[in-house]
Amino acid sequence: MGQEVILSGNELSDVRDGLFLINRLNTDDFDHAVVFDSGNVLKIVEGNTSMIYHLPDNVPLQTPTLDEYLQQRKEDGEFNPQFSFEWECSDIENARNRLLSIYQREEEYNWLFNNCEHFAYEVITGKKKSPQLRGGMIAAGFLAIAAASSLFSSGSSRA
Helix, strand or coil: CCCCEEEEHHHHHHCCCEEEEEEEEEECCEEEEEEEEECCCCCCCCCCCCEEEECCCCCCCECCEHHHHHHHHHHCCCCCCEEEEEEECCCHHHHHHHHHHHHHHCCCCECCCECHHHHHHHHHHCCCCCHHHHHHHHHHHHHHHHHHHHHHHHHHCCC
16 A cells, blocks of 8 residues: 555544555554455445454454444453554455355464455455465574574584
């Protein structure tokens, strides 16, 4: 989307109608990706109420209104969550079809193959991916290489 846009939960109600992939920042050390349907452009439910579609850890796909979602955040002790806008969807009809297809599949949450990012990216872009997971795996790989290198280099100095 160009320049990073960060809004508080209260500011989301002022966003123009559209379909967005947004991240709730810094939740349990990871961002939480959600599909934000501002103005209900997907028309999954009746009316013009903004919706949040998301796949939380170990529970089925959730579809609260924006107000319900923010209320749940408050109940969980997160009084002013911050959100970054990552992607705007330009193909609303295909996104709607992808979302309905995901509902029908009823896939369970799996942090490696079906996490919140996989879900949100699949709805918005049609491609199931998880940039945070990929980044974490790359970092873990570098740490493993560094640890192995350290073991081998310390072992060679004993000879």
